[in-house]
Amino acid sequence: MCTIISISTNVILKYKPIQVISKYCNFYNMAKRDCEDETPSPKKQKTGHWSMGLLASMNDPMNIVKSDDLVTVIKDAYPKAEFHYLVIPKDNISNLKALKKDNISLLKHIEEVGREIANLEQHKNRTFNFGYHAEASMFRIHLHVISDDMNSSHLKTKKHWNSYTTPFFLKPEDIRKSLKKNGKVSLPTSQQCKEYINTPLKCHKCDFIPKHMPNLKKHILTHLTD
DNA sequence: GTTCTAGAAC
DNA sequence: GTTCTAGAAC
Numbered sequence: 001m002c003t004i005i006s007i008s009t010n011v012i013l014k015y016k017p018i019q020v021i022s023k024y025c026n027f028y029n030m031a032k033r034d035c036e037d038e039t040p041s042p043k044k045q046k047t048g049h050w051s052m053g054l055l056a057s058m059n060d061p062m063n064i065v066k067s068d069d070l071v072t073v074i075k076d077a078y079p080k081a082e083f084h085y086l087v088i089p090k091d092n093i094s095n096l097k098a099l100k101k102d103n104i105s106l107l108k109h110i111e112e113v114g115r116e117i118a119n120l121e122q123h124k125n126r127t128f129n130f131g132y133h134a135e136a137s138m139f140r141i142h143l144h145v146i147s148d149d150m151n152s153s154h155l156k157t158k159k160h161w162n163s164y165t166t167p168f169f170l171k172p173e174d175i176r177k178s179l180k181k182n183g184k185v186s187l188p189t190s191q192q193c194k195e196y197i198n199t200p201l202k203c204h205k206c207d208f209i210p211k212h213m214p215n216l217k218k219h220i221l222t223h224l225t226d
Numbered sequence: 227g228t229t230c231t232a233g234a235a236c
Numbered sequence: 237g238t239t240c241t242a243g244a245a246c
Contacts, residue, residue: 050227078228137227154228157241212235212240228245235240 053077054138058088070106071113076144078154080164083123083147087114093141096132096175096185104176111172114145123147125225131169135193143172150204150220158213159197165204168196 048056057063058072065085066073076084087110093099099107111130118128127148132141146164155161162168167188178186188196201210205223210216 053227156228159242214240230243230245231241232243233241236238 051137051139054086054088054140054142058140066113066117068113070109073113073117073145076146079146080152080155080160081147081150082152083126083128083145084152085114085117085145087117087143087145088140094139095136096134096141096170096187099141099175099179099185101179101183104179107172107176107179110143114143114172117145129164129169130172131164132172132175133163134168134170134188134196135190144169148204149224151217151224155217156213158201161201161213161216162197162199165202166196166199168193 054074057074057077063074063077064072065075069090071087071089073085073087076086089106089110091103091106093103114130117123118126118130129144129146129148131144133144136142144164150161150164170187175185178184201213201216202208203210203216203219203223205220208216208219210219
């Protein structure tokens with residue numbers, strides 16, 4: 001856990017400008033403290049830094065929806081729709097930038113498992129979207145499998161909304177294609193990511209332009225079907 | 227990733 | 237005065 005952060009911090013130190021270094025060092029120190037804390041609280045000992053949350057979740061049998069040799073599927077702890085799952089590889093791939101051509105078959109498997117989950121009997125008459133966040137907050141790549149109702153008390157901010165409804169939400173097949181073609185994943189720049197996240201709110205199912213999030217949340221109820 | 231809250235927007 | 241958003245969290 002500490003090793004991963006040390007390596008990525010070294011890379012950041014090599015390439016990022018000073019302001020960003022300070023931001024990441026701060027993040028590094030927080031995570032490092034969690035790793036090194038000799039007398040952690042029981043809660044801390046279990047979960048560690050929040051960015052490690054997925055790893056803790058996938059190791060807790062209570063959270064596991066399905067697993068096989070290659071992947072674990074968990075329910076998102078803060079679902080942004082009525083159904084929201086994460087398909088996570090057992091192989092420790094920290095983020096999309098760490099993907100190699102060798103991982104293409106694993107990515108295909110992740111998508112297959114995602115489709116299986118979406119096609120479960122309990123999800124009949126539901127439409128699901130599949131994607132990776134261009135900039136994820138949590139370690140270990142994870143495919144979002146999310147129903148398109150977007151109806152959830154945990155969906156609160158413009159960032160939440162736009163992270164699933166703009167090109168910030170990367171199609172799994174595009175990830176695989178760019179990996180096959182270029183040997184690495186082509187990702188939007190951090191500036192592009194900011195623009196996607198700051199895109200004015202718009203309903204994902206019609207032309208409705210909401211005034212603000214509460215307005216949008218009320219509006220999407222009109223699209224619900226059962 | 228979430229929580230909290232100051233101050234902007236209404 | 238209330239609602240809403242955006243940024244800090246050491």
